[in-house]
Amino acid sequence: MIVELARGLWTTFRALFFEKKVTVQYPEEKRPVSARFRGRHVLNRYENGLEKCIGCSLCAAACPADAIFVESAENSDEKRFSPGERYASTYEINMLRCIYCGFCEDACPTEAITLGDNYELSFYDRRDAIYNKDMLIVPVPQGGQLPPLVTEPGTFTRSVPAMKDPVD
Numbered sequence: 001m002i003v004e005l006a007r008g009l010w011t012t013f014r015a016l017f018f019e020k021k022v023t024v025q026y027p028e029e030k031r032p033v034s035a036r037f038r039g040r041h042v043l044n045r046y047e048n049g050l051e052k053c054i055g056c057s058l059c060a061a062a063c064p065a066d067a068i069f070v071e072s073a074e075n076s077d078e079k080r081f082s083p084g085e086r087y088a089s090t091y092e093i094n095m096l097r098c099i100y101c102g103f104c105e106d107a108c109p110t111e112a113i114t115l116g117d118n119y120e121l122s123f124y125d126r127r128d129a130i131y132n133k134d135m136l137i138v139p140v141p142q143g144g145q146l147p148p149l150v151t152e153p154g155t156f157t158r159s160v161p162a163m164k165d166p167v168d
């Protein structure tokens with residue numbers, strides 16, 4: 001009995017004084033996630049600030065959890081949010097429904113929606129779990145402008161930019 005007790009206490013003391021600590025002081029300290037981790041989504045922009053999302057709803061169609069809602073509106077050269085004819089005037093993801101499968105990312109023709117490394121998702125109210133476009137979209141890159149932009153006619157006619165290398 002005494003031997004077992006001593007052995008148990010030794011295990012505790014050994015971990016306390018001699019072994020490397022594995023506890024992370026979250027939230028001050030955050031563990032890096034794996035490169036393949038799928039966390040909270042972001043909506044991406046081009047370098048000039050235009051939104052990559054063209055409001056096509058392919059992500060919503062691909063979503064097995066019916067977590068995405070997209071509403072689109074028309075672009076014009078005087079008031080342009082994204083390349084091509086349309087942009088997403090409303091974009092919402094219900095994070096309580098999402099199962100982080102990444103199908104939306106795979107379905108998107110412009111790489112507008114990607115799953116990032118943010119895993120800090122907690123809510124006190126179900127309504128707070130619905131992330132809208134303002135919450136999802138990344139800031140305008142340095143040197144870019146916040147849409148709507150006034151653009152040269154004929155410069156942003158393609159919704160999906162031509163790839164330099166078609167095998168990309």
Ligand code: SF4
Binds near residue numbers: 065067097098101105
């Ligand atoms: S990660 Fe999967 S479940 Fe979540 S929004 Fe995208 S397609 Fe839907």
Ligand code: SF4
Binds near residue numbers: 056057059070109
């Ligand atoms: S995120 Fe991609 S798939 Fe979804 S509406 Fe925008 S462009 Fe289409």
